[in-house]
Amino acid sequence: MDVGDARHRLILALQMAYSGELGAIHAYIGHRRALKRARHAEDRTLIARILLDEFRHRRSVGRMLAELGAAPDPRRERKMTRIGKTIACLCRFGGWYMPMYGAARLERDNVVEYEIAAQLAHAANTPEYVDELLELAEVEWDHELWLRERSQSHWMWKVTPGWQPPPPRATIRERFETWRSTPDAEVATRRSWPR
Ligand SMILES: [Fe+2]
Numbered sequence: 001m002d003v004g005d006a007r008h009r010l011i012l013a014l015q016m017a018y019s020g021e022l023g024a025i026h027a028y029i030g031h032r033r034a035l036k037r038a039r040h041a042e043d044r045t046l047i048a049r050i051l052l053d054e055f056r057h058r059r060s061v062g063r064m065l066a067e068l069g070a071a072p073d074p075r076r077e078r079k080m081t082r083i084g085k086t087i088a089c090l091c092r093f094g095g096w097y098m099p100m101y102g103a104a105r106l107e108r109d110n111v112v113e114y115e116i117a118a119q120l121a122h123a124a125n126t127p128e129y130v131d132e133l134l135e136l137a138e139v140e141w142d143h144e145l146w147l148r149e150r151s152q153s154h155w156m157w158k159v160t161p162g163w164q165p166p167p168p169r170a171t172i173r174e175r176f177e178t179w180r181s182t183p184d185a186e187v188a189t190r191r192s193w194p195r
């Protein structure tokens, strides 16, 4: 992949991530609101903490887009706002379990997306973003773990389809280094763990 292609794909990946964070923010606001103050104080604190991370992520990714001379995609912004608000609304009726379970599953994909973005940043000759993008992947890894552990405490965990948990947190940077030191390694394209 040449530098121009990588830069183009990096911008697309960042636009997706930027709007994805917006969807997540709407969903988590709804999720937190749906948790009863007295019964779910700890979960409310957890969601508030994650929410704060998502705001930070959106700020970081927005800054990268601006530095790359790009802007958020308005259509994607609208779409993710719609999706986020729909999830927020479902949280009011979905009980405790489904929002926790659904969020954990989505966070899993976020880890992969930021790992791929880090590879693209390297390929696009903007290595200054690599560390920050890997850190975003690591924080999403934490989110997946926290939400999955909460979901696992519910009896419904045993009767809903599970997923392969992400590989250990430390492998995020190991994978990147292996990829970087492999001559002619392709940037990962799929929603699977980058090789
Ligand atoms: Fe995030």
Ligand SMILES: [Fe+2]
Residues within 6 Å of the ligand: 024, 050, 054, 107, 110, 139, 140, 143
């Ligand atoms: Fe997250």
